[in-house]
Amino acid sequence: MIRLDDLGLFVRSAALGGFSGAAREADLLPGQVSAAIQRLERALDVRLFARSTRSLRLTAEGERYLPYAQEALQALRDGHERLRSMPGGALNGMLQIAAPSDFGRNVLLPWLAAFRRRHPALQLRLVFSDQVSDVFREPVDVAFRYSPSTHASFIALPLAPANRRVLVASPGYLARRGTPASVDQLAQHDCLPWTRGERAHDQWTFVEDGHRRQVRVRGSLQAGDGDVARRLALEGDGIAYKSWLDVRDDVLAGRLVRLLPQVQGEPAPLHLVCPHRKQFSPAVQQLHAWVRERCDALAAD
Incomplete structure (x- = not known):
């Protein structure tokens, strides 16, 4: 029997390149993450990671299994999002948001506070930093970015395209x-x-x-x-x-x-970035519309 927690720790360990990072993220000890990976390997009867004293890397079997593990966890998140979309446009659950330091603290923060008051059952976890969040590796649902890269997997939704x-x-x-x-x-x-x-x-x-x-x-x-x-x-x-x-x-x-x-x-168009189209949940859709409306009002000013 495969445990969902073990599957999640496998995906995060692969993304972060080690058990220690996944352990810190999950508030566990590295030994607990290692034990979870060993349980998963026994259940699958394969070796997912090649371990040494200095490095940890995916085996060929681990590389092949990783996209299926990611897809399974994403399917569960999609199902959760459907449940979170309650009648009347109400939203609940957790939305993790990253934004640049200055824009986040001085412009976006009051908009997010008003958005949460409109959806009191929705929880927001905010990270304001100028270190660019990797939406594929970090536990972030959406990120506000100036001039985002043209990564083929990104979904970049425009907010202030004429900003400079x-x-x-x-x-x-x-x-x-x-x-x-x-x-x-x-x-x-x-x-x-x-x-x-x-x-x-x-x-x-x-x-x-x-x-x-x-x-x-x-x-x-x-x-x-x-x-x-x-x-x-x-x-x-x-x-x-x-x-x-x-x-x-x-x-x-x-x-x-x-x-x-x-x-x-220099152009500095502002976008809302999602890692995949599947993560364009009702909460993200409504957040995008909320912030876009306010950016449009500033542009009209």
């Missing part, structure tokens, strides 16, 4: 350092490059007179979190290059000033 990055700085910074008259003058200013991992994104892309340009910027403050970069700009520590959705309220309130409006910033 804009240059912003605080009135205090501009009073102290002056206002750049061109993108070339950014080299003379303190800018706020963002980082991802070990890499600093210090080459900013613009479209000027129909031509794409890259400008290298410098700054003694670098942030690996979009919300931190925005806060540094508000404090007058430099010029930030941010998604318009992230800084719109600050610009309209006068806390930040948009610079060089005649220069087109």
Whole structure:
């Protein structure tokens, strides 16, 4: 008899490349995950993983079995989603959502709170981070992303297709350092490059007179979190290059000033990403419509 929990631990161990990651995720000990895999292997009478002291990898049998295990677990999730779709549009269950740090905390959060109040039986688990969530490997139902990759398996639903990055700085910074008259003058200013991992994104892309340009910027403050970069700009520590959705309220309130409006910033279309079409559940459909309506209202503004 195959246990569903063992099947889930097999899929997660394969995705995360080890028993330790699957154990942390399930709040278990690595030995318990190892025992679950051994039970599954006995039930199937095959070896699913090749183990050594330094590595863990799927065997040929494990590679062949993995898609069937994933499909079985997905079928159970689909059945659960059908049960969660109650009459009258009410939703229940758990929806796990990932979003970029700044957009998530300062724009999306009140929209999600209102969405949950509309569906009080629905639970939301939120992860706001600029580390891009792998919707195939991590326990995430949907992710909000700027400019998502064109992975063939992704379902990317548009939310703000015309959104772009804009240059912003605080009135205090501009009073102290002056206002750049061109993108070339950014080299003379303190800018706020963002980082991802070990890499600093210090080459900013613009479209000027129909031509794409890259400008290298410098700054003694670098942030690996979009919300931190925005806060540094508000404090007058430099010029930030941010998604318009992230800084719109600050610009309209006068806390930040948009610079060089005649220069087109890099496209940053916002999408709602699902790993598979099968996961486009009623809850995801209604969440997409809810956020799209609010993004459309901002664009109309």
